[in-house]
Amino acid sequence: MSSLIAYGLTAEYRSQLLGTDVKRPRISWKLKSDRKGTLQTAYRIQVAEGDADFESSIWDSGRVASEESVLIPYAGPEPSSRTRYFYRVKVWDQFGRESEWSEIDWWETALLSAEEWQAHWISPESQAIDPTAEPAFLLRKSFDLSRGDIVSARIYATAAGVYELYLNGAKVGDEELAPGWTSYNKRIQYQIYDVTALLREGGNALGAMVANGWYKGRLGWENKSNHYGDRRAVLVQMHIRHRDGSETVIASDESWKAATGPVLFSELYDGETYDARLERKGWSEAAFEESSWSSTELLDLSYSRLVAQENVPTRVTEIMKPVSVIRTPEGDTVLDMGQNMVGRIRLSIQAPEGTKITLTHAEVLDKHGNFYRGNIRTAKQTVVYIAKGEGVETYAPHFTFQGFRYVKVEGFPDQINGLPLEAFEGEVIHSDMQKTGVFECSDDRVNQLQRNIVWGQRGNFLDVPTDCPQRDERLGWTGDAQVFAATALFNYNGAPFFTKWLRDLKADQLSDGSVPFVVPNILQGYNSAAWSDAATVIPWALYFSYGDKRILAEQYGSMKAWVDFIRNQGEHEHIWNTGFHFGDWLALDAKEGSYMGATPNHMVTAAYFALSTRIVRDAARLLGHEEDAVYYGELAERIAAAYRDEFITPNGRVAAQTQTAHVIALVFDLVEPKDRQRIARDLNEMIVDNDYHLTTGFVGTPFLCFALSDNGYHETAVKLLLQQTYPSWLYSVSKGATTIWEHWDGIKPDGSFWSDDMNSFNHYAYGAVGDWMYRKIAGFAPDARGPGYKKIRIEPDYTGGRLQYARVSYETMYGTAKTEWTFIGDKIELTAEIPANTTAFILLRGAMADQVLCCEADLSDAEGIVSFR
Numbered sequence: 001m002s003s004l005i006a007y008g009l010t011a012e013y014r015s016q017l018l019g020t021d022v023k024r025p026r027i028s029w030k031l032k033s034d035r036k037g038t039l040q041t042a043y044r045i046q047v048a049e050g051d052a053d054f055e056s057s058i059w060d061s062g063r064v065a066s067e068e069s070v071l072i073p074y075a076g077p078e079p080s081s082r083t084r085y086f087y088r089v090k091v092w093d094q095f096g097r098e099s100e101w102s103e104i105d106w107w108e109t110a111l112l113s114a115e116e117w118q119a120h121w122i123s124p125e126s127q128a129i130d131p132t133a134e135p136a137f138l139l140r141k142s143f144d145l146s147r148g149d150i151v152s153a154r155i156y157a158t159a160a161g162v163y164e165l166y167l168n169g170a171k172v173g174d175e176e177l178a179p180g181w182t183s184y185n186k187r188i189q190y191q192i193y194d195v196t197a198l199l200r201e202g203g204n205a206l207g208a209m210v211a212n213g214w215y216k217g218r219l220g221w222e223n224k225s226n227h228y229g230d231r232r233a234v235l236v237q238m239h240i241r242h243r244d245g246s247e248t249v250i251a252s253d254e255s256w257k258a259a260t261g262p263v264l265f266s267e268l269y270d271g272e273t274y275d276a277r278l279e280r281k282g283w284s285e286a287a288f289e290e291s292s293w294s295s296t297e298l299l300d301l302s303y304s305r306l307v308a309q310e311n312v313p314t315r316v317t318e319i320m321k322p323v324s325v326i327r328t329p330e331g332d333t334v335l336d337m338g339q340n341m342v343g344r345i346r347l348s349i350q351a352p353e354g355t356k357i358t359l360t361h362a363e364v365l366d367k368h369g370n371f372y373r374g375n376i377r378t379a380k381q382t383v384v385y386i387a388k389g390e391g392v393e394t395y396a397p398h399f400t401f402q403g404f405r406y407v408k409v410e411g412f413p414d415q416i417n418g419l420p421l422e423a424f425e426g427e428v429i430h431s432d433m434q435k436t437g438v439f440e441c442s443d444d445r446v447n448q449l450q451r452n453i454v455w456g457q458r459g460n461f462l463d464v465p466t467d468c469p470q471r472d473e474r475l476g477w478t479g480d481a482q483v484f485a486a487t488a489l490f491n492y493n494g495a496p497f498f499t500k501w502l503r504d505l506k507a508d509q510l511s512d513g514s515v516p517f518v519v520p521n522i523l524q525g526y527n528s529a530a531w532s533d534a535a536t537v538i539p540w541a542l543y544f545s546y547g548d549k550r551i552l553a554e555q556y557g558s559m560k561a562w563v564d565f566i567r568n569q570g571e572h573e574h575i576w577n578t579g580f581h582f583g584d585w586l587a588l589d590a591k592e593g594s595y596m597g598a599t600p601n602h603m604v605t606a607a608y609f610a611l612s613t614r615i616v617r618d619a620a621r622l623l624g625h626e627e628d629a630v631y632y633g634e635l636a637e638r639i640a641a642a643y644r645d646e647f648i649t650p651n652g653r654v655a656a657q658t659q660t661a662h663v664i665a666l667v668f669d670l671v672e673p674k675d676r677q678r679i680a681r682d683l684n685e686m687i688v689d690n691d692y693h694l695t696t697g698f699v700g701t702p703f704l705c706f707a708l709s710d711n712g713y714h715e716t717a718v719k720l721l722l723q724q725t726y727p728s729w730l731y732s733v734s735k736g737a738t739t740i741w742e743h744w745d746g747i748k749p750d751g752s753f754w755s756d757d758m759n760s761f762n763h764y765a766y767g768a769v770g771d772w773m774y775r776k777i778a779g780f781a782p783d784a785r786g787p788g789y790k791k792i793r794i795e796p797d798y799t800g801g802r803l804q805y806a807r808v809s810y811e812t813m814y815g816t817a818k819t820e821w822t823f824i825g826d827k828i829e830l831t832a833e834i835p836a837n838t839t840a841f842i843l844l845r846g847a848m849a850d851q852v853l854c855c856e857a858d859l860s861d862a863e864g865i866v867s868f869r
């Protein structure tokens with residue numbers, strides 16, 4: 001019995017990946033072993049086409065002597081379209097053991113070339129149904145299958161707009177808001193569905209419902225619609241495979257019929273109006289009488305922009321129950337979901353025909369306890385349901401999402417006498433990423449902060465990393481994503497999510513290297529330090545967390561172009577002192593009435609210029625671009641030198657008296673070693689003088705605690721984290737926040753609001769402190785010497801003295817890693833568990849090697865310890 005086995009197989013980060021156009025998907029596995037310190041010494045991968053018969057495999061890697069078990073590219077023959085590939089793995093370890101074959105996993109290819117699209121983009125005939133009409137369009141096609149010998153069936157579908165598909169009356173798949181949001185001018189994802197079980201011999205029918213979504217709907221605060229086009233359309237192609245290998249193809253064309261239905265209005269920001277009396281019963285079934293439906297027409301939209309779904313799907317991931325009904329002083333009836341969430345309400349109701357129920361969504365109540373929507377600005381976030389009066393009706397909006405904790409209910413039957421809570425459910429909707437990280441410590445307020453960070457991520461990772469999910473904005477702000485990425489990658493596996501988004505970033509980058517403020521770019525603003533640096537920081541973060549070199553190679557041109565763009569600005573090659581910048585956005589040292597903190601913009605631009613240049617240098621080295629590595633290496637040196645010339649006094653002081661200026665000087669490693677201590681001391685003093693309160697904005701906040709912890713002031717950092725009075729992370733927690741606020745003082749100590757104008761209560765940027773909590777409080781991080789957690793660093797700092805314990809569990813690509821430290825009296829116990837085929841470097845501060853016991857044994861006798869000193 002071998003107790004060594006490969007398990008948890010994935011291709012492109014996913015098990016059973018249904019539909020990809022990646023031709024060389026990368027295979028990863030984890031190792032299970034009953035011996036401590038197991039390292040893989042060799043592997044063998046087999047891939048079979050069509051069925052799991054490995055006797056006739058199309059690719060056998062043979063025994064490859066290698067420790068690598070993550071992201072190994074398939075290297076067999078060119079794959080075919082619409083084909084399932086099965087794969088399995090066996091491994092050898094350093095104890096000379098050979099494992100059995102792993103369980104089998106598979107991936108399936110989608111359409112590998114644009115020529116394979118037989119379907120046409122279709123839309124209702126404009127004569128019959130006004131293309132600008134608000135109601136969602138219904139499109140249908142019935143067809144006969146004279147043969148029942150169906151072995152498999154797939155649908156490849158997408159829309160200009162957002163769509164849902166139905167087959168024989170059943171909804172196809174469990175995705176929401178497909179096709180997701182990409183830079184539609186350049187890239188549109190299509191989805192792949194396995195519909196084998198929904199088909200039958202005889203009459204069948206397909207139905208598609210399509211609304212505006214990101215393609216045609218209102219986006220941004222300037223009240224603009226039609227960002228990508230002014231007509232909605234769908235593209236649907238179904239392949240039905242019969243037992244003898246032949247195929248029937250059903251594809252959208254002008255034989256499809258069109259109508260409108262119960263969805264009278266649907267917009268991402270504004271909500272949905274649904275009149276159940278207008279439902280067309282059986283509209284996606286064969287027997288439906290369609291003679292009153294109008295024709296469809298073909299639209300000349302692109303096939304070359306189509307890409308198979310890259311991101312994980314958007315789904316309902318959790319159901320929340322309202323915790324109470326509130327009767328506000330103004331007399332409104334309001335549901336409290338107990339959590340600021342993103343998604344929608346599902347409602348069950350029994351009411352007379354024509355009863356109209358209105359749900360209005362908001363994040364907070366005002367200081368008097370009244371329903372408050374000021375901060376949602378012009379986004380209506382209103383869902384209207386009109387009952388058909390036929391027994392119990394359930395409904396959730398189809399093509400919209402809301403950011404809310406509170407729901408004002410109007411028109412519910414008999415609501416004067418109270419609302420039945422069980423009639424409402426909150427469906428949480430976001431990209432269904434794999435949850436990877438758990439952080440916990442002995443302070444419940446910090447644990448609440450961590451939950452708020454995670455909820456902020458869930459609410460704002462709805463296919464695109466957005467600033468906020470509720471007001472008339474919800475855009476892929478590059479700066480917000482950039483500062484939050486490292487934290488995000490602890491909490492969830494973000495590789496497919498960010499891979500897709502980075503491709504959009506690259507697609508929207510201009511030929512001079514300019515990077516937009518928001519991606520997908522609907523604002524036409526470009527180039528701000530710390531925002532546009534998402535182009536370099538995020539690919540590098542993916543490499544660090546997953547060892548993913550391919551995304552680095554793919555983005556390398558974009559990363560370089562961004563750095564070259566900066567170098568070409570202004571009159572000084574090494575100081576970027578021109579153009580508009582958001583600066584230390586929302587810092588508290590801003591002038592009255594300004595959003596921009598007091599840290600001089602050009603310190604921020606210079607610091608990020610240095611950072612991005614170094615990332616390009618390191619990426620160049622890794623990818624084997626030696627000349628580039630030298631070039632960007634030297635450039636980075638000169639930038640750092642110019643920075644010191646400009647911003648550090650000869651005696652080693654930072655030329656601006658702001659916390660953020662000190663933070664970036666330290667963390668971006670821009671100062672001479674001789675000046676480091678002094679600058680750290682100055683920073684510490686500024687914080688002590690401010691009674692342990694921060695003043696930092698978007699730029700300084702993510703790094704503030706790192707600057708302290710890494711320079712001898714960890715205690716101060718911990719005090720800042722635990723600070724509860726305004727301004728601090730725990731201030732919002734003390735005010736009952738369940739997500740991260742955009743502003744430190746979103747709600748002021750007296751209960752009033754910072755402003756109506758820009759006051760999101762679900763803005764993850766300041767949640768970037770999570771990165772430091774994982775790394776410095778729990779002491780858990782990937783090690784630069786073995787990216788992707790091949791090597792792990794466990795280096796907790798318990799000197800803060802205020803926490804009793806902290807622990808992390810994190811699902812690496814190699815398996816689960818865990819670490820926990822806890823005070824037992826004045827002794828510290830540390831437990832660490834790392835996956836097979838990884839090693840960890842553990843630093844025990846203040847410990848003497850000869851006093852450390854490992855599983856009750858001296859270190860020198862302990863199993864699994866490679867070396868110590």
Ligand code: RAM
Binds near residue numbers: 467468473
């Ligand atoms: C705001 C956004 C975002 C920020 C930009 C500069 O409108 O909400 O958080 O990055 O401005």
